[in-house]
Amino acid sequence: MSMTPLEELRHSASHVLATAVLRLYPEARLDIGPPTDTGFYYDLDLDHKLTTEDLVKIEAEMKKIADENQPFIRKEVPRAEAEQIIRERKQERYKLGRLADIPAGEAISFYQNGEFMDLCAGTHVRYTAKLKAFKLLSIAGAYHRGDETNQQLQRIYGTAFPTKEELANYLTQLEQAKLRDHRKLGKELKLFHIDEDVGQGLILWTPNGSILRQQLQDFIMGELRKQGYSQVFTPHIGRLSLYKTSGHFPYYKDSQFPPVVERDFLDQLISSGCTCAEMSNRIDAVSVHLAERVNKLTGRETITKDRVLPDDQLIDGFLLKPMNCPHHVKIYSSQPHSYRDLPVRLAEFGTVYRWEQSGELNGMTRVRGFTQDDAHLFCTEEQLQPEILGCLSLVKIILTTLGMSDYRVRIGLRGPDSDKYIGDPAMWDKAEAACRSAAQTIAMAFTEEPGEAAFYGPKIDFMIRDVIGREWQLGTVQVDYNLPVRFNLTYIGADNTSHRPVMIHRAPFGSMERFCGVLIEHFGGDFPLWLAPEQIRLVPISDKNLDYAKTVLDQLLGSGLRASLDTHSDKLGAKIRRAELEKIPYVLVLGGKEAEAQSASLRSRAKGDEGIHKLADLLGRFTLEVATRALPVKKAEAR
């Protein structure tokens, strides 16, 4: 087990944390305490509910242990002795299981510092005095082995650095990151609102946020037209039977909003004394006809007998769509296709609804209703690779245009448990190779992750971190061999026989909500001119300049720019301050001098006062900056 020096330090800090906890709470039962990307934690079982005050005490005890300068000593022992050590220390509850995880033949080691001894592969710093800069940050619940059916433990998070300066820098960074949090900026800049009366995880896009979203949509739609996409519109709901054919219902029932069943139907069920469990079974069930059809198409018992009921027992209803694909599939299959028509590319900003667990909801990045910049491509096997390439280039255009370079690309391949994956292994090989070579062609660095594929095909995901350090999936490109089969999609080939198309799901932004959330944080609210809700604020020096200011406003609006006039009777400084706080890219100061020369005094967000310019020049500059979708100049670079 090799660790970087920083990991070694943090891992040692977690041991010292455990040492301190046992001094204060000898009854604590320890699980594990590894280093993380940003610090370390230790999971422990303790009846006493730890509070932030307890953290202060534990941290003080850790400082003492560091001062005691205990050496970390490694001891390798046979398995039987390891078990004995764990029992002597009354830590058998979790540690014996951890011991059992160590494969036979591998060394079993303990690390001791002072009175504390822990089963541990290592490595560690040599003395506790090396721990000069650490801090406990938070307490959280965590399931033993990450399994929600297991005991929930208390997890203490902390961080450690080689020096106090580095720790202080990290903590300041955390504070600064919080200022860019999209939930905070969303409120300050009036970009979106979530109202508990509307519902958790349901975004209300306010006028400012709507401009942001609309600009992004217009941008991507322009690119889609260039790539030969067709625009479609589909409703927000669809019949349950549609999702039974696609397989989404009831397989993903727990992450869907409950189905809508007709009122007459419900009344009938209630009067017939139908129980909830019975009703649930009947809603989940499918007809003999549908089961036979799906099973025949997929060539196996995809829908098992226990889910089949006679037609008069079935309850149909509508589902808020959790995905757009079944609707798009139905558009494809509404008419016959020749190989000459392919690829068919159907695009829609489609709003979908998913029942996310309440504890998982987070601002705009994890919501229950969101709009995907979705599209479904229907193509031949041969077209798969170039089509994937086209999808990737879309994502690349977006990320490049927005200056987002801090992302990683993950190719999800099928894992070893082959039962989960549907479709012919030879087709999978081809699709996985197509993903790989498309990514290579476009020169994107990627990691291949076996087991991360969907059950219906491999995928390419774009992962981006938010200011808190949480990683989110944005853009995605997924190959699908399942839906074309289930819906019996075909096209007529050059050989005049029927063929099965391959489907690609792709969403370069992912969802507009999540993307905008991440984008707000990426720019810290200082949007490029083309995205800024308000681009230019007009500030007259005094009310005497209002008339001139109005003529300037008309010219800006007439050029398609988003501008407003500050008519408050405040002093100039106050008006400037207001515009700065609202992060408006440009302020035009208008006074007597400016009015005489059809000009304006320009103040830019990046550079400050830029002096007097002719209005005509300014209009040209602004419209060009919008048209080229120029990235904002950073304040530091401007100086």
Added chain:
RNA sequence: GCCGGCGUAGCUCAAUGGUAGAGCACCUGUUUUGUAAACAGGCGGUUGCGGGUUCGAAUCCCAUCGCCGGCUCCA
């Protein structure tokens, strides 16, 4: 969903069992301003919602809704 913390004016926060308050925002008036905050006055609250304890509850207890940090999940 689970563990823990939190919920006071539009926003940021004060008031720890004894009269709900400040700053900003907003409105009115005065001021007419040259690059990040003029001055004065006014409006604004059933302390998330519902119960309970108490002579008296923002404060203590119960329940519920929501938010925050994790965990689990994410077609």
